[in-house]
Amino acid sequence: MPKSPPRSALIDLVLPCLDEAAALPGVLAGLPPNVRPIVVDNGSTDSSAEVARALGAHVIDEPRRGFGSAVYAGVLAATAEVVAICDADGSFDLAELDRVTGPVLAGQADLVLGRRHAAERHAWPLHARVANRVLAGLIRLRTGIVVHDLGPMRAMRRQVLLGLDLHDRRSGYPLEMLLRAGSAGLRIREVTVSYFPRIGRSKVTGTLRGTLTAITDMARLIGQEKR
Known part of the structure; x- marks a missing residue:
């Protein structure tokens, strides 16, 4: 069982x-000691909530x-000054979380995104990788924001994130966050x-259908963004 973080945890980690x-x-065992995990159960039919508790x-x-619904609920429940977000599927090494939260805590950045580097050959399905690259290119072209990955590991100060007033509650939420920022x-x-390869069956970008849904949501947001 992972050690309990101190009551004055510096970071709340939202795990949809x-x-x-x-x-x-495995996910919760890998947390740094200054991180409080907030697991947002988004309609699980297995024992996810019981395991997390x-x-x-x-x-x-x-x-x-x-x-987006799950992350928004987690951010509302958070109390720490800095909030991190990450998938709960074991695809990230949360011992590396300080790489993402460190620049925010130090006041060097307002939004930090984890740019994924596949640690194993089959960690990132080709269709998802290609879609990610195309969307990142569109963002750079359309907005001038220099970004190469729309991955889910990221960190911001909680009040700054809430101040962005994000509305997307589906897979477009991460992109809306970036565009608003x-x-x-x-x-x-x-x-x-x-x-790393996720544990269990993918529900979103690990499947072709999920990838197409994400592309549709994100392309709509990019199209709405003013030059």
């Missing part, structure tokens, strides 16, 4: 969760399906993080 009972033990995580329920003139930075 849909049927991740198999992955959660048994491992000491703060668990909240968000019945409205969607990545760029429009607001916030300092955006990318740092390299390791990316």
Whole structure:
């Protein structure tokens, strides 16, 4: 069982969760000691919520399906000054979380994104990698924001994130965060993080259907963004 973080945790980590009972033990065991995990159960049909509670995580329920719905609920429940976000599927090494949160804590950046580097050959499906590259290119062309990955590991100060007033509650939420941050003139930075094969069945970008849904959501947001 992971050690409990101090009451004055510097970071709240929001973990959107849909049927991740198999992955959660490894995910929560890898947390740095200054991080409080907030697992947002987004309609799981397995024992995800029970597993997370048994491992000491703060668990909240968000019945409205969607990545954005889950993250928004977690951010509202957070109390730390700095909030991090990450998938709960075991695809990231959370011992590297300080790479993402460090520049925010130090006041060197307002939004830090984890740029994924595949640690194993099959960690990142080709269709998802190509879609990510195309979308990142469109963002650079359309907005001038220099970004190479729209990955889910990221960090911001909680009040700054809430101040962006994000509305997307589906897979477009991460992109809306980036676009709003760029429009607001916030300092955006990318740092390299390791990316591993997820544990269990993918519900979003690990499947072709999920990737197409994400592309549709994100392309719509890019199209709405003013030059």
